Amino acid sequence: MPTTPSGPGSPGTLEAAPVDTDxxxxxxxxxxxxxxxxxxxxxxxxxxxxxxxxxxxxxxxxxxxxxxxxxxxxxxxxxxxxxxxxxxxxxxxxxxxxxxxxxxxxxxxxxxxxxxxxxxxxxxxxxxxxxxLRPGDVPWITSPPDLTVPPLWEADPTAARGRTLLVLGGDRPIGTFLRAHPTAGTRLLVAYPESDAYKTEEIRDDPRVRLLPVAHLTLRGTTAEIVDRSGARRTVMADAVFLSLGxxxxxxxxxxxxxxxxxxxxxxxxxxxxxxxxxxxxxxxxxxxxxxxxxxxxxxxxxxxxxxxxxxxx
Known part of the structure; x- marks a missing residue:
């Protein structure tokens, strides 16, 4: 089998050793x-x-x-x-x-x-x-450290039928979810930072989606306190919360x-x-x-x- 590189942590040359594959x-x-x-x-x-x-x-x-x-x-x-x-x-x-x-x-x-x-x-x-990514990985979300939020792709379409879901982040699985469940009657509140704006283009005109551009969001269960980019504050409530953070x-x-x-x-x-x-x-x-x-x-x-x-x- 191959031997140890000549210098730890940096490119080097190997001692004579067979090549295992192409x-x-x-x-x-x-x-x-x-x-x-x-x-x-x-x-x-x-x-x-x-x-x-x-x-x-x-x-x-x-x-x-x-x-x-x-x-x-x-x-x-x-x-x-x-x-x-x-x-x-x-x-x-x-x-x-x-x-x-x-x-x-x-x-x-x-x-x-x-x-x-x-x-x-x-x-x-x-x-x-x-x-x-998880909520603790991004600076624009504050949430309890023990709060578990599933990704949107795990949402049960039957359980989501006719309900309002708060989606954190504007990543592309949102479009996938909407295409996969066109008749579920699910409403999505999509809270996203400015850096995700380009990702929301494919869902921007979908009547099932309400886009919520945010500067910061504090999550408490299924309720979120949002500070938008102008500094205005508001509270939004949903039946469930899912992630689409990228x-x-x-x-x-x-x-x-x-x-x-x-x-x-x-x-x-x-x-x-x-x-x-x-x-x-x-x-x-x-x-x-x-x-x-x-x-x-x-x-x-x-x-x-x-x-x-x-x-x-x-």
Whole structure:
């Protein structure tokens, strides 16, 4: 197995060690799965590391309107991707395992698993995506520390029928919820900060939605005291409260370069580390863009191993 990097916490060179595979893919969402599938199509062996199940997040999306292939729901698309990848001979799946460290070296990358095992390859694709934010993670919400607020995708459409839901944050699962339950008669009060304004465009004209731009919100059960951007105060009440705060980057520790918001921009990384999917930016978090970026990253690694000049690669 690979040996220890020459310098802790910084890129270096490895002692002589075999390369385990052609490509390591960290993350088993649409981006990581597309990367492994594309790699196999050009004859590259890969290890795909995923702590949960393949496309687990995708399976939670009840309605899709931005993918090709006739899939209108996330569970069906997730099943299709999972089946295809499990039938891909050149991809070795490491499910139930987490990457605890990634190190980039002059001639290869090393990825350490939570078992302590280490894998090496000429390139790694990091497609770990994002993790959901909680009320305590954002400065514009004050709430009791022991208060549990579920994400909107967990809302039971039957229980929500005819009720008013307070939604904290303007992230895109709101549009998904509305498309998935067009006849539920549910009313949404969407409280969001200025930074989420661009995310509310797709729901702005929906009659079931009341937009509440806020500077600060104090949550007490199903009641919220809102301070709007002009400083005016008001109280809103709902039957239940759900989250749509968005997500924060969930990159593994190691030799990754993060921007001020925690995302890992592809152009800033070590040449042997490629970023795909939602980890790239908050602006391009879509199933189709994730899959495209994963496939493109795999081709980048393929051409690089064949010494195709960078300016001649796709």
């Amino acid at each position: 490509l390591i893919v960290i993350g088993g969402g649409p981006a990581g799965c597309a990367a492994a599938r594309m790699a196999a199509s050009v004859g590259m062996r890969s290890f795909l590391i995923e702590p949960d199940g393949l496309c687990r997040g995708l399976a939670r999306i009840p309605a899709l309107n931005n993918v090709l292939g006739g899939h209108t729901g996330g569970p069906a698309l997730a099943d299709s991707i999972t089946t295809e990848l499990k039938d891909t001979d050149l991809c070795h799946l490491e499910l139930g395992r987490r990457a605890t460290e990634l190190r980039a070296h002059e001639d290869r990358v090393t990825v350490t698993l939570d078992t302590g095992a280490r894998l090496t390859a000429p390139y790694a694709i990091v497609a770990t995506g994002v993790a959901p 997500s924060a980057p969930a990159a593994p520790p190691g030799d990754l370069v993060h921007d001020a918001t925690g995302y890992c921009r592809p152009s800033a990384q070590h040449p042997r580390v490629l970023i795909a999917g939602d980890l790239r930016s908050a602006r391009y978090q879509r199933v189709m863009t994730a899959m495209g970026s994963g496939a493109e990253a795999a081709l980048h690694a393929y051409y690089a191993t064949r010494d195709v000049p960078r300016d001649e690669r796709p």
